[in-house]
Structures are given as structure tokens and as C-alpha cells.
Amino acid sequence: MTDTKKYLGTRIQEIRKQKGLKQSELAEIVDIDPKHMSKIECGRCFPSFELLDKIAEVLQKPVSDFLNTEHLQSRKQLTEQLVKKLEEASDEKFKTVYKILNEIL
Numbered sequence: 001m002t003d004t005k006k007y008l009g010t011r012i013q014e015i016r017k018q019k020g021l022k023q024s025e026l027a028e029i030v031d032i033d034p035k036h037m038s039k040i041e042c043g044r045c046f047p048s049f050e051l052l053d054k055i056a057e058v059l060q061k062p063v064s065d066f067l068n069t070e071h072l073q074s075r076k077q078l079t080e081q082l083v084k085k086l087e088e089a090s091d092e093k094f095k096t097v098y099k100i101l102n103e104i105l
Contacts, residue, residue: 006043007069013041015059015066030054 016026027037030051039045047055056063071078086094 005046007072008046008066009041009043010072011066011069012047012055015061016041019059021059026055026058029058 013023016023021029023037023041024034027034030037031054032051036045040047052063052066056066070081073081086097089097
């Protein structure tokens with residue numbers, strides 16, 4: 001449960017920063033105490049569904065975007081998932097991924 005809170009809070013913070021809002025500004029807009037917003041972003045508590053809806057509306061994102069937290073996993077976990085996907089990929093897809101990675105790394 002702790003990881004879920006942490007990931008959700010981190011994701012809210014990530015999207016808030018992308019939108020150029022300070023934590024205190026978002027808290028004021030959604031009408032909560034800045035300390036409560038801090039606890040949410042630090043993963044110490046969950047927002048209510050109603051509050052999550054407000055946050056999503058203010059940040060102009062669907063609620064589902066806040067639940068997309070796979071990229072926040074540890075490097076080790078992500079590496080294991082990538083290796084598994086590469087092992088299962090067809091030769092054609094494997095070569096395409098190789099080309100893409102080779103270009104960006």
C-alpha cells in the first residue's frame with residue numbers, strides 16, 4: 001500500500017510541475033491546506049476520489065494519467081521488465097527497439 005501512495009503522490013507532483021504550478025498554488029485552487037497537499041505528494045496519505053477529480057481537472061489531465069506510475073519503479077524493476085519484453089519480442093520488433101535505443105543512447 002505504501003508504494004501505491006508514494007507513486008500516486010509522485011505522479012501528482014510530476015504533472016503539477018509540468019504545468020508550472022507550485023504545490024501551494026495547487027492546494028489553494030483545489031481548496032485544501034498546503035500541508036495536506038504535501039502529505040499527498042510525499043505519499044503519506046491518499047487524496048479522496050473527489051479531490052483527485054479536482055486535481056485532475058485543474059491540471060487538465062484524466063484521472064487515469066495519475067495512475068500511470070510504471071516509470072516510477074526502480075531501475076532494477078524497469079530493467080527486469082524490459083529484459084522480459086525483449087525476450088518475448090519477435091526478431092523484427094527486437095531489431096526495431098535496438099535501432100531506437102542505439103539512436104537515443
